[in-house]
Amino acid sequence: MKRTLSGGLMTLGLLLVTLAGFSPALHAEESAALLRQTVAGKVEGIEAESALGNEAVRTWAWLGIPYAQPPVGELRWKAPKQPGAWEGVREAKKFGPICTQYSGLMASMNCGEMGKLIGSEDCLSLNLWRPRTEQKGLPVFFWIHGGGNTVGQSSLSLYNGSNLAGAQNLIVVSVNYRLGPFGWFAHPALRTGDDLDDSGNFGTLDLLAALQWVHDNIAAFGGDPGNVTIAGESAGGINVYSMLVSPLAAGLFQRAISESGAPFSNEMKRGEAKAGSVLTQLVVKDKLAPNKQEAEKFIRSKDNKWISDYLHQKSPQDIYGLYRHTAFGNILDSSQIFADGRVIPAKPSELLAKGNYNRVPFLAGNNREEAKLFLPMVLSDLDDAKLCGMIQEMDPEHPQVRIRDYMGPVDRIIYNPITKIGTVGFRNLGVTGPAKKMSRHESDIFLYQFDWDEEPKPLDFVIGAAHGLELPFVFGNFLSDRDSALRFAWTQANQAGRINLSKRMMSYWANFARGGNPNGDNLPEWKGWPQTMRLDTKENAGSKSKK
Numbered sequence: 001m002k003r004t005l006s007g008g009l010m011t012l013g014l015l016l017v018t019l020a021g022f023s024p025a026l027h028a029e030e031s032a033a034l035l036r037q038t039v040a041g042k043v044e045g046i047e048a049e050s051a052l053g054n055e056a057v058r059t060w061a062w063l064g065i066p067y068a069q070p071p072v073g074e075l076r077w078k079a080p081k082q083p084g085a086w087e088g089v090r091e092a093k094k095f096g097p098i099c100t101q102y103s104g105l106m107a108s109m110n111c112g113e114m115g116k117l118i119g120s121e122d123c124l125s126l127n128l129w130r131p132r133t134e135q136k137g138l139p140v141f142f143w144i145h146g147g148g149n150t151v152g153q154s155s156l157s158l159y160n161g162s163n164l165a166g167a168q169n170l171i172v173v174s175v176n177y178r179l180g181p182f183g184w185f186a187h188p189a190l191r192t193g194d195d196l197d198d199s200g201n202f203g204t205l206d207l208l209a210a211l212q213w214v215h216d217n218i219a220a221f222g223g224d225p226g227n228v229t230i231a232g233e234s235a236g237g238i239n240v241y242s243m244l245v246s247p248l249a250a251g252l253f254q255r256a257i258s259e260s261g262a263p264f265s266n267e268m269k270r271g272e273a274k275a276g277s278v279l280t281q282l283v284v285k286d287k288l289a290p291n292k293q294e295a296e297k298f299i300r301s302k303d304n305k306w307i308s309d310y311l312h313q314k315s316p317q318d319i320y321g322l323y324r325h326t327a328f329g330n331i332l333d334s335s336q337i338f339a340d341g342r343v344i345p346a347k348p349s350e351l352l353a354k355g356n357y358n359r360v361p362f363l364a365g366n367n368r369e370e371a372k373l374f375l376p377m378v379l380s381d382l383d384d385a386k387l388c389g390m391i392q393e394m395d396p397e398h399p400q401v402r403i404r405d406y407m408g409p410v411d412r413i414i415y416n417p418i419t420k421i422g423t424v425g426f427r428n429l430g431v432t433g434p435a436k437k438m439s440r441h442e443s444d445i446f447l448y449q450f451d452w453d454e455e456p457k458p459l460d461f462v463i464g465a466a467h468g469l470e471l472p473f474v475f476g477n478f479l480s481d482r483d484s485a486l487r488f489a490w491t492q493a494n495q496a497g498r499i500n501l502s503k504r505m506m507s508y509w510a511n512f513a514r515g516g517n518p519n520g521d522n523l524p525e526w527k528g529w530p531q532t533m534r535l536d537t538k539e540n541a542g543s544k545s546k547k
Contacts, residue, residue, distance in 0.1 A: 033132070034060060038217045041086040046093045048129060050162035052476045053499040057166035062221070063127045063155075064096035067213035068206065070122035071178060076312055077185055079196035080124060080209040095155035096125030099179045100316045104329025104384045106147045107156075109483045111388035115329070117320050119153075121182060126175040126210050127154055129161035130222055135169070139513045140214060140223045142253065143174040146234030146260075146468065149203060149336050150180040151329040157484060163476030167503070168510035171223040173214060177206035177239075181319055184336035186271030187279060189307035199340040200271050204242050208343075211243070211252040229255040229513040233471060237261015237364075237430065238337065244358050245351040246343055255516050257509065258364040259474070260467055262430030263348035264337060271335040279307065281322045282314060327377040327384060352434055355441035361516030362438060363509075364431050365448030365532075371422035373467035375415065379407040392482045396456055396491050403458045415461075435529055444516050445529040451536035452501060454494040463489070470535070473502040474509055497537035505535060 034045045045062035068080035075081060097120040103113045130138065145152040145159060154174035161172030177183065183203025191198040196205060215225045230253045232240045237258035243249040244256055245263070280295045289295035299307065323331045339346050351357050376382060382390075394401070403412060427449075435445050452473070453464040463469070469486070472478050478490045478498065490498070508518035508526060518526045518533075526533045 033134075035089065036062065036220045038065070038220060039085075040066075040083050042089045043092040044089050047132070048162045050160065050166070050477075052163045052167055052502070053495070055167075057163050057476075058132050059129045059162045059166040060132055061127065061129045061162065062092040063094055064125045065090075065092050065127070066096070066125050067175070067210045068124040071124060071182070071202070072121045074312070076121065076182065077190050077197075077202060079194070079199075079202065079205045082209075095127060095153075096176060097123050098153035098155065099123035099176055100182055100320065101147075101151045101179050102320070102325040102329040102331070104151055104325075104327065105388060105391075105485050106151045106328045106330075107153055109388060109392065109485055111385055111392065114384040114388060115325065117317055121178075121316065123176045123178070124206055124209075125154075126173055126213065127161070128171055128173045128218075128221060129165040130171045131166050131169055133169075134222070136219075136222045137224045137227075138222050139170045139510075140218055140225075140228040141165075141170055141172045141509070141513050142211065142214060142228055142230045143172060144177075144207060144230065144232030144236035144239045145174065146232065146236040147179070147328070148330040148334075149183060149235040149238070150325075150331040150334050152179070152235070157479055157481075158471055158477055158486070159475060160477055161475065164474070164506055164510070167476060168506055170510055170513055171218065171221060173210075173218075175207065175210040177210070178203045180331050180334050180336075181278070181323065182316075184271065184334070184338065185275055186268055186335070186338055186340075187275035187307070187311065188272060189304040190311070191304075195342040199343040200268065200338045201340060201343045204239065204246070204337060204343055207239055207243065208246065208248050208252070211249065215252055226254065227514070228253040229257060231257035231259070231509070232261060233259040233468060234261060238264050241348050241352075241434070242337055242344060244360075244362075245345070245348045245356070246358075247345065248343060250358050253358070253360065255361045255512060256363070257512065258362075258430070259470060260366045260370060260426070260430065261364070262426075263352060263434050265339045265344055265347055266335045266337060268338045268340055271338050274333065274335045278319065278322050279311065282310070282318065285318075327374065329384070349434070349437070353437040353440075357438075359438075359442045361444035361446075361512070362435070362442070363446045363448070363512050363518065364435060365450065365535075366423070366427050366431050367450040367467055367470055368465040369419045369423060369453070370426045370467040371419045372462065372464050373469075375418065376406040376462055379411045379415075380405070382406070388485075391485060391488055394488045396480070396488050399456050399459060399488065401458065403462065406462050419464075432530075439529050443528065446512070446518055446526055446533070447529060447531070448526075448533045448535055451534050451538070452498065454497065454537065455489045456491050456493075459488060470505070473498065473505045473535075476502050476506055478502070501535065501537050508533075 048061040066083045100119040165172040186200030241263040283295040450470040511520040512518040
């Protein structure tokens with residue numbers, strides 16, 4: 001009787017498993033696919049699911065993988081070191097800590113922490129997504145987040161790589177890198193004679209280390225280390241230009257995309273002046289001298305070891321407390337990306353003009369109304385906390401906001417003209433200017449202008465095609481939850497158009513990543529330099545000859 005009952009229960013169990021669609025062998029294969037061997041050790045990822053419109057997208061993801069040792073203690077203000085090896089299997093199932101920064105809308109939608117110092121110095125990790133297939137040799141899309149090089153994080157839901165990876169059959173990598181005074185700091189007393197340590201460009205070196213990690217490890221995830229596209233927006237675009245001109249990046253990428261970026265650097269002496277000011281203020285704050293003049297005299301009496309030890313002993317709060325932060329958590333007086341002669345040999349714009357850069361197919365553009373991300377904060381009494389609360393409580397289908405909530409009558413009259421002037425300058429500096437220089441040395445250059453401005457009224461006027469608004473279209477992420485800073489823009493009325501535009505842009509970006517040309521089947525032709533592709537839902541969007 002027991003034997004019969006046991007056999008019946010087993011039969012019932014197998015039947016239920018079959019009806020549930022569960023296959024032990026399939027589950028084992030899936031688990032094995034999530035286990036990958038890196039140079040430092042094994043990592044285990046997760047099964048990720050996302051949606052592009054009404055279409056489900058399924059990928060595998062590995063999150064929070066360290067690509068360098070924690071830059072803490074003696075390694076603060078040093079070039080990144082290779083991560084130590086680990087035994088067993090390391091879980092890669094959640095994002096790593098964000099880098100030290102002031103909280104703002106570019107880093108968080110936690111309205112209560114706006115303006116507070118958040119993050120960790122131990123933050124050098126990357127994430128990657130790939131399709132749930134066994135295909136190898138996939139192109140790699142390496143994403144660098146924006147935020148003025150003082151705020152931001154790769155774990156923002158805006159940058160989730162699942163839709164782009166799954167829909168376009170490539171690998172998406174996103175990366176954290178040191179920001180603000182931990183990313184770029186150039187005090188002479190910190191120099192040891194090592195070219196990289198002495199460059200002050202620690203955030204730039206982090207990106208180079210992450211690219212080297214991709215070169216050494218991406219094949220284990222099915223990627224092609226010889227087909228890597230670097231891409232970034234805003235400060236991320238600035239950093240793309242830095243990779244273009246850095247001889248240390250040669251061979252680590254084969255294509256480049258800059259979204260609303262520009263070739264930019266500071267002179268080393270400016271960085272030294274700021275670092276010197278920080279040191280002087282710390283000495284006064286610690287009551288080692290009564291004022292600036294006496295502090296400078298006190299510092300001159302100390303050797304480099306004392307100064308270096310003193311700076312290394314300071315907490316993130318001590319150091320960040322000496323920097324002014326403003327809207328979105330940005331630090332205004334943070335010098336960064338130094339033309340140090342080694343990592344960045346000279347001014348990026350000069351290197352581009354002379355052809356002294358890593359010549360690869362290049363795609364660049366900007367948004368039609370860049371300044372509209374920032375102008376409402378300038379023209380009103382809004383700050384991050386107030387704006388965060390408004391966004392979280394807003395119903396995009398019925399915004400219940402008025403233009404006068406953001407600006408006065410006179411401001412409204414001059415709003416679009418100011419925006420246009422700013423955009424022209426932005427485009428000349430970051431898109432057509434560099435492209436013209438590069439066109440003397442290569443031909444594979446593609447430019448765009450992002451024009452989508454179909455938010456619910458009056459936000460179509462207030463925000464329009466603002467800085468950063470192209471990002472959801474590139475990644476296919478139109479999120480409406482309270483943690484999304486752009487949730488106010490997405491309505492049922494604009495859904496079909498924006499999803500179609502997003503699919504087109506994702507195809508362009510992926511085609512470019514695959515072969516250096518955005519064009520492909522069933523896509524409007526994107527003509528190269530000097531023409532510009534207008535990206536919009538309107539019928540007249542397409543390549544235009546206007547520069």
